[in-house]
Amino acid sequence: MDLRQLEYFVAVAEERNFTRAAERVHISQSGVSARIGRLERELGAELFDRSARTVTLTVAGKAALEHARAALAAAGAVGQAVGEVTGLIRGALTVGMVVGCTLTPLFDALAAFHEEHPGVELSLLEDRSDRLLDDVRTGAVDLALVGTASAAHEGLETLTVLSERLVAAVPAGHPLARRRRVALGDLMAHPIVCMPPGTGLRAVFDLACAAQGLRPVIALQASAAEALADLAARGLGVAVLSSSMAEAHRDRLTARTLVDVETPGLLALVWRDAHNPAVRAMAGHARSAFRDFPGVRP
Numbered sequence: 001m002d003l004r005q006l007e008y009f010v011a012v013a014e015e016r017n018f019t020r021a022a023e024r025v026h027i028s029q030s031g032v033s034a035r036i037g038r039l040e041r042e043l044g045a046e047l048f049d050r051s052a053r054t055v056t057l058t059v060a061g062k063a064a065l066e067h068a069r070a071a072l073a074a075a076g077a078v079g080q081a082v083g084e085v086t087g088l089i090r091g092a093l094t095v096g097m098v099v100g101c102t103l104t105p106l107f108d109a110l111a112a113f114h115e116e117h118p119g120v121e122l123s124l125l126e127d128r129s130d131r132l133l134d135d136v137r138t139g140a141v142d143l144a145l146v147g148t149a150s151a152a153h154e155g156l157e158t159l160t161v162l163s164e165r166l167v168a169a170v171p172a173g174h175p176l177a178r179r180r181r182v183a184l185g186d187l188m189a190h191p192i193v194c195m196p197p198g199t200g201l202r203a204v205f206d207l208a209c210a211a212q213g214l215r216p217v218i219a220l221q222a223s224a225a226e227a228l229a230d231l232a233a234r235g236l237g238v239a240v241l242s243s244s245m246a247e248a249h250r251d252r253l254t255a256r257t258l259v260d261v262e263t264p265g266l267l268a269l270v271w272r273d274a275h276n277p278a279v280r281a282m283a284g285h286a287r288s289a290f291r292d293f294p295g296v297r298p
Contacts, residue, residue, distance in 0.1 A: 096144030147200020191219035
């Protein structure tokens, strides 16, 4: 008796028809009949009653069906277990990271993964968040750290590692620096420097402006927070940043939380195939590395 015989036996039992069973297992009907006949001879009992148009199980067939299913499931589990081991011995893992992001917990997770699975080839690439999300969906990238306006992405697992309000950052002499409360509409009288389309913060900003029917004047764009801070410090516009980005430049910029933009900018790790052992292992290391990071939540 072999697994193919059991597979064909289960297919006929479930389809109750040799022709449909043959289509299901992708061989000829005569091939299915021959394998079933051989199995019956080995067992010394008929498994099917073939006297009617619809094939039905005999008493012996009913007794065998549950064990046949269990044997096939066990064989599948063996294959999966071996596949997971070999996938973590030799394989490849591509991790994406939003441009300008240098969060050390991600690097800690990569180092821990590499130490545990040195046979897996690691690749790290930078890109815009929207493109990284597309790459994760298509499988071009296995996991990615992205900026986003939403924690929910259809078909993807998400670990939110940072959630922050948007702020307006200006030098000390700027009119907005003298105001205790700054709303989104207050920015419209000034040129704005912000991240380009496709980034998480820009998505939050654009959605908030659209919700209020506002049309901001985007004077300058840059992907790095340091560049935006430099531009704002030189009086070239109001920088739209997250609170931690602005905090890093508090010696030269005054930050005011945008009181009417309640949707936070998120930084999240996203992945698709949780059944891939390398992806699952890397996601586990990321959870551990980001466990004590401010704002982290699954």
